[in-house]
Amino acid sequence: MGVYRVRVSTGCSFYAGSKNQVQLWLVGQHGEASLGTCLRPARGKEVEFTVDVPEYLGRLLFVKVCKKHILQDDAWFCNWISVQGPGPSGDEFYFPCYRWVETKAILTLPEGTGSTVVDDTQGFFKKYREEELQARRKIYRWGNWKDGLILNMTGAKKEDLPIDERFLEDKKIDFEASLVKGLADLAVKDSLNALACWDDLDDFNRIFWCGQSKLAVQVKDSWKDDAIFGYQFLNGANPMLLRRSTALPDRLMFPQGMEELKINLEKELHEGTLFEADFALLDGIKANNFLCCQQYLAAPLVMLKLQPNGTLLPMVIQLQLPKVGTDPPTLFLPTDPPMTWLLAKCWVRSSDFQLHELQSHLLRGHLMAEVFAVATMRCLPPIHPIFKLMIPHLRYTMEINVRARTALVSDNGIFDQVVSTGGGGHVELLKKAGAFLTYRSFCPPDDLADRGLLEVKSSYYAQDALRLWEILLRYVEGIVNLYYKTNEAVKEDTELQTWCKEITEIGLLGAQDRGFPVSLQSLDEASRFVTMCIFTCTGQHSSIHLGQLDWFTWVPNTPCTMRLPPPTTKDVTLKTVMATLPNFHQASLQMSITWQLGRRQPIMVALGQHEEQYFSGSKPKMLLKKFQEELAALDKEIEMRNAKLDMPYEYLRPSLVENSVAI
Structure with missing residues (x-):
């Protein structure tokens, strides 16, 4: 009983406010009190009022919220509600929301301290947890875009998604405006080049006049160099393929007269x-065929040597796997005629485009993040500390993935129109790549050790990924140890165990045979698993995403398709190269999409810098502050290192790493 001071914060997006009234209830350990229809929320505003409650409520557990419907059925985006108890020294209770409140539905917001099933010994939150998860599982259902692929959120189009998973207006406007600009640039480039000759590599300059980055210009000027070719395996857009050799690959066959090459290798x-x-x-x-024009694919093998100064140089390229009963495939060498060697490298870079976009980017970044997102919404209630830890890193993932499935990799989408794995090959490739989704490969300390990159000082990706993982792991360990005091507490948390199992057995289609856990048996296991999830949604995705604008804008460096079969002889001319590389329309479309998706996003939240406060209490906030300080220190170290480099590596710089897979 007494006077309570209530503060209510409304979001800043265009339609966050409501013209309707909102009713509130306070729920405590000893009772419940209705505050009536006490506010009409306005966009970007914080409203404060006091109310005299005659009942004795005890410690507050929940705030219930209901938005009335009078004239207009508009949703309201509530950031949070804060309630200070009676008296000048009354406790203040914080109720995070960061969700849309729709008409008629009563939304229950638990106090923000966070609680596991094991903590709730008196059962204050038991009914809430059960009802929340029951409701969530009806809304968040597993879907299957293509048989044989890891699962996704159900829904064929973005309008099918829950309202809380949709872009807010600022994000939506920026995304769709960039699409319009990209298509306009494409139309201009096509019209200017429709009748022009396209027979020299310098002709690609005709479409290289908008949206390029500073590094992209460097790439244009030096893409033919072997050192740049090798550098991209270490620090380019796709640093996930390179590994230190432990034996000569079985597929590498040496034609007669190449004994010296074998000795050197x-x-x-x-x-x-x-x-x-x-x-x-x-x-x-199967390679694509669009507009009755057959496209082509290769399956290269590149052997490279690491120089004492850290430069990685190619030694030999084999473009196809050996076939039984045929002569060994041609091996291409740096000593070959310049056009021959250049075309062999172009084939490697085109193959890298396919694996980058489909395996490293879409599958290991976007689709994995969606598995984590759906499982989190189905298995962890908002009061759970791991939900609070995960939710900032799942923002916008479902909508950006639906947009990809309906525009990029859909039937007649961008891949079908311009990429050599389009027309069904891209789905085939995604299915094959699923077998390589191992738990160790998503944990940088293990992945880098397995690939022999830990001691390669010129691999800035490896250095930065390891540092970022360690900082993130310390933050996660801090939160986990705050809410779980023993290994037994981890084992007994049924919600946590269900979440882990649902990711591995359902979302990932039974990935326990690839090392993913189906249960978490200790504090260390829980911390590692959560860190893996967050790192995948943040650092790992950014390391693959941010390099596109730099390395793919100059199309000859990373062609999206190839129009002639891979060479089987060394009789290659400039005419052969130009007839193989994308034509001007394909190249323009590659540049347009690369700019739209690869540009630095103005609506972007950097890692750890989210404004939403899901935890209340000083200890989680102190851990977040320490996390932010360590990220800032790493950011400064990378900035200082990059100042000494000809080609700065920034894709894991914390201030540029997005907090979720949002683009």
Whole structure:
């Protein structure tokens, strides 16, 4: 009983406010009190009022919210509600929301301290948890975009998504405006080049006049260099293929007269300086055919040597796997005629485009993040500390993925129109790549050790990924240890165990045979699993996403398709190269989409900098502050290192890493 001071915060997006009134109830350990229809929320405003409550409520547990419907059925975006108890020294209770409140539905907001099932010994939150998850599972249902792929959120179009998963207006306007601009640029480039000759590599300059980055200009000027070719395996848009060789690959066959090459490779192997990038996943994938024009794919193998100064140089390229009963495939060497060697490298880079976009970016970034998002919404109630930890890193993921499935990789989408794995090959490739989704490969300390990159100082990706993982792990460990005091508490948390199992057994289609856990048995296991989820949604996605504008804008460096079969001889001319690379329309479309999706996003939240406060209490806030300070320190270190580099590596710089898979 007494006077309560209530504050209510409304979001800042265009339609966050409501013209209707909102009714509130306070629910405490000893009772419930209606505050009546006490406010009409306005966009971006914080409203404060006092109310005299005659009942004794005890410690507050929930605030209930209901938005009335009088004239206009408009949703209201509530940030949070704060309630201070009676008297000058009354406790203040914080109720995070950050959700849309729709008409008639009563939304129950638990106090923000956070609680596991094990903590709730008196059962204050038991009914709430059960009802919340029951309601969520009706809304958040598993879907299956294509048989054989990991699961996704059900819904064929963005309008099918729950309102809380949709872009807010600022994000929606920016995204759709960039699409219009990209298409306008494409139309201009097509009209200017429709009748022009396209027979020299310099002709690509005709479409290289808008949206490029500073590094993209460097790439344009130096893309033919072997050092730049090798550098991209270490620090380019797709640093996930390179590994240190432990033996000469079985597929590498040496035609007669190449004994010296084998000796040189074995020498580098013995010294630990031999590396490889194998694109065998592309073998057997059906190439696209659009507008009655057949496109082509290769499955290259590249062997590279690491120089003492850290430069990675290619030694040999094999474009196809050996076939039984045929001669060994042609091996291409740096000593070959310049056009021959250049075309072989273009084939490697085109193959890298396919694996980058489909395996590293879409599958290992976007689709994995969606599995985490759906499982989190189905298995963890908002009061759960791991929900609070995960939710900032799941923002916008479902909508951006639906947009990808309906525009990029859909039937007659961008891939079908312009990419050599389009027309069904891209789905085939995604299915094959699913077998390589191992738990270790999503944890940088294990992945980098398995690939022999931990000691490669010129791999800035490896250095930065490891540092970022360690900082993130410390933050997650801090939260986990705050809410779980023993390993037994982890084991007994049925919600946490269900979440882990649903990710592995359902979302990932039974990935326990690839090392993913179906249960979490200790504090360390829980911390590692949560860190893996968050790192995948943040650092790992950014390391793959941010490089597109730099490395894919100059189309010859990473062609989206190839129009002639891979060469089987070394008789290559400039005419052969130009007839193989994308034509001006394909190149323009590649540049347009690369700009739209790869540009630095103005509506972007950097890692750890989210404004939403899901935790109340000083201890979680202190842990977040320490996390932010460590990220800032790493950001400064990377900035200082990059100042000394000809090509700065920024894709894991914390201030540029997005807090979720949102683009």
